[in-house]
C-alpha cells in the first residue's frame with residue numbers, strides 16, 4: 001500500500017499487575033492500518049483485543065513499544081495533548097452504544113462537536129448529514145429508547161465519526177445485534193470508511209464479519225498473526 005499508515009504500532013507490550021504477579025497479554029505487537037482500510041482483530045476472549053484497542057486509542061499507556069497516529073508518536077505527549085488527539089482524530093464504537101438517553105439521535109452525534117468547540121446550529125446540521133448518510137434521516141429527533149438496537153448502534157457510529165477522526169476503533173460493534181442487523185450496521189461502517197478514508201480497527205468474535213474486512217489479524221499468545229480475509233460479497 002502506497003499511502004502512509006494512519007495507525008502505526010511497533011513492539012507494543014502490555015503487562016497487567018495482578019495478585020498472581022505480572023500478566024503479559026501483548027508481547028510485541030506490530031500493526032499498520034491505512035486510510036480507508038478495515039482491519040479485523042480476532043482472538044478468543046481474554047487474548048488482548050481490547051488491550052490493543054485501548055493502547056491504540058490512547059486510553060491506556062502500553063508497558064513498552066510505540067503508537068503513532070498520522071505519523072505523530074504519541075508516547076511522549078502529556079495527558080492534555082493525548083485527550084486533544086483522542087477527541088479530534090480518534091473515534092470509538094463499543095459493543096453497547098453508551099448513548100445519552102435524554103439526548104435525541106442528532107444531539108448525541110452533535111455532542112463531541114460541541115465539546116470540540118463547534119457552535120450548536122452547525123453541530124446539529126453536521127450531525128443530521130452524518131445520520132442521514134447512516135440511513136437515519138427520519139430518526140434525528142428520536143431518543144435512544146425510541147430506536148432499535150441497530151439504529152442505536154448507527155447513532156453510536158455517527159457519534160464516533162462526529163469530529164472527522166482519522167482512526168476508528170471498534171470493540172465488538174455488532175456484538176449485541178442479530179445477524180441481519182449486524183450485517184447492515186457493518187455495511188454502514190464499511191461504506192463510511194471507504195467514503196471518509198478513516199482507518200478502522202475492529203475487534204470482533206464474528207468470523208462472518210471478519211471475512212468481509214480488508215485484512216484480518218488474530219491475537220495469539222500476545223502476538224498478531226495475519227489471517228486470510230475470505231472476502232465475498234453479501
Ligand SMILES: Nc1ncnc2c1ncn2[C@@H]1O[C@H](COP(=O)(O)OP(=O)(O)OP(=O)(O)O)[C@@H](O)[C@H]1O
Pocket residue numbers: 016017018023025043044045046047048049050051052
Ligand atoms: N486492568 C486489568 N488488570 C488486570 N488484568 C487485566 C486488566 N485488563 C485486562 N486484563 C486481563 O488481560 C487479558 C486480556 O484482556 P482483554 O480485555 O484485552 O481481552 P479481549 O481479547 O478483549 O477479551 P474479550 O473478547 O473477552 O473482550 C484478560 O485475561 C484480562 O483478564
